[in-house]
Amino acid sequence: MPCIINFGCADMRWFISNVLSASSPWTMKRLFQGNLVLLVILLVVVTSLVPALAAADVAQAKVASEPVSAELRSLPTPPSGPVPSRKALKALVERTAKRYGVEIDLVDALVVAESGYDPHAVSPVGAVGLMQVMPETAADYGVNSVEALFDPQTNVRTGVRHLKRLLGQFGIGKAVMAYNAGEGALSRHNGFVTYPETQRYTHRVLSSYLKKRGVAPYSLEARELTGITLTPAMANAGAGARGRVVRRIDPSRLRLRIRPTLSERSLDPGLHSSGPDSKPMFELQRLKPRN
Numbered sequence: 001m002p003c004i005i006n007f008g009c010a011d012m013r014w015f016i017s018n019v020l021s022a023s024s025p026w027t028m029k030r031l032f033q034g035n036l037v038l039l040v041i042l043l044v045v046v047t048s049l050v051p052a053l054a055a056a057d058v059a060q061a062k063v064a065s066e067p068v069s070a071e072l073r074s075l076p077t078p079p080s081g082p083v084p085s086r087k088a089l090k091a092l093v094e095r096t097a098k099r100y101g102v103e104i105d106l107v108d109a110l111v112v113a114e115s116g117y118d119p120h121a122v123s124p125v126g127a128v129g130l131m132q133v134m135p136e137t138a139a140d141y142g143v144n145s146v147e148a149l150f151d152p153q154t155n156v157r158t159g160v161r162h163l164k165r166l167l168g169q170f171g172i173g174k175a176v177m178a179y180n181a182g183e184g185a186l187s188r189h190n191g192f193v194t195y196p197e198t199q200r201y202t203h204r205v206l207s208s209y210l211k212k213r214g215v216a217p218y219s220l221e222a223r224e225l226t227g228i229t230l231t232p233a234m235a236n237a238g239a240g241a242r243g244r245v246v247r248r249i250d251p252s253r254l255r256l257r258i259r260p261t262l263s264e265r266s267l268d269p270g271l272h273s274s275g276p277d278s279k280p281m282f283e284l285q286r287l288k289p290r291n
Contacts, residue, residue: 076128076135076146078120086117089130089152096156102164106172109208110163110179111156113201119152131159173228176205192228196238203234 084092090108097107114132115121127134128149135146141158148154166175170186178186181198193199206226207217215222217230 075122075124075126076149078122079147079150083119084152089117089119092152092156093130096153096160100160100164102160102167103209105212106205106209107156107160107163109205109212110159110176112208113205119155120150129155129159131155131163133159133162137162171227172209173202173206173226173230176202176226177228199234199237202228203230203237206230207235 093107093111094104097104111117111130114127115130117130119130121130121132122128123132125134128146130152133143133149133155135149138144138146138149138158141161143149143154143158149158163175163179166178166183169175169183170178170191174186174191177193177198180201181193181195185193185195185198193202203217206222206228207230210217210222210225210230213225215225218232223229
């Protein structure tokens with residue numbers, strides 16, 4: 001029978017450092033056949049996957065499974081005064097886009113998607129104003145006051161400058177993705193962000209932009225213009241998962257199955273045979289619910 005070991009995070013290092021001393025003489029003999037260092041290395045590598053696996057299940061969805069503390073939800077407070085008319089704001093967007101050499105239709109589509117032309121808009125993560133500029137991003141362009149981002153002129157100027165830099169670096173489609181998800185996310189996803197929120201956002205912005213240009217969103221011309229391929233599925237990305245509570249995995253509910261084939265051939269990757277009959281030495285499994 002294989003040896004099954006249940007452990008939580010606190011037990012992992014204990015297992016690696018103490019299991020040898022608790023083993024039977026037969027097991028000790030098998031373990032000390034010149035392969036102790038390799039065995040420990042393999043155990044460290046495999047057991048390190050347990051917390052990573054648990055974290056991955058939580059990080060793969062953007063829906064919060066627990067309430068955010070009041071401190072973390074402290075967001076910028078918009079001013080109480082009146083806001084300019086939509087006509088005045090659209091004129092501001094046009095002037096700023098022309099000033100920095102960015103297409104008016106693209107900036108307009110982005111503003112509609114970001115804030116719906118509400119200069120007092122604040123997102124749940126603290127993005128501010130017409131172009132939903134993050135304070136950290138604004139600081140890169142010399143705007144160090146969150147309150148200043150509620151000023152439409154400052155906000156649009158900062159957002160358009162940021163968008164222009166992304167356009168010069170990535171092209172239209174990827175720049176829109178990076179504006180929503182960040183340049184780091186674009187890099188980690190190999191140039192095409194797969195977050196459902198970003199997929200829907202990108203589809204909305206580019207579809208509006210292409211419509212203004214008279215280009216069908218799923219055409220070859222659209223692909224050549226934006227640099228990415230829009231699909232109908234992007235418009236409803238993650239629709240089945242919206243509102244779903246993310247189930248967190250307790251690492252203590254995982255088990256590491258160690259096969260009792262601790263021979264030199266099994267432990268040495270250079271000697272281990274491969275093929276349909278070959279079986280792994282380690283298996284990470286979820287425990288069955290207790291009755």
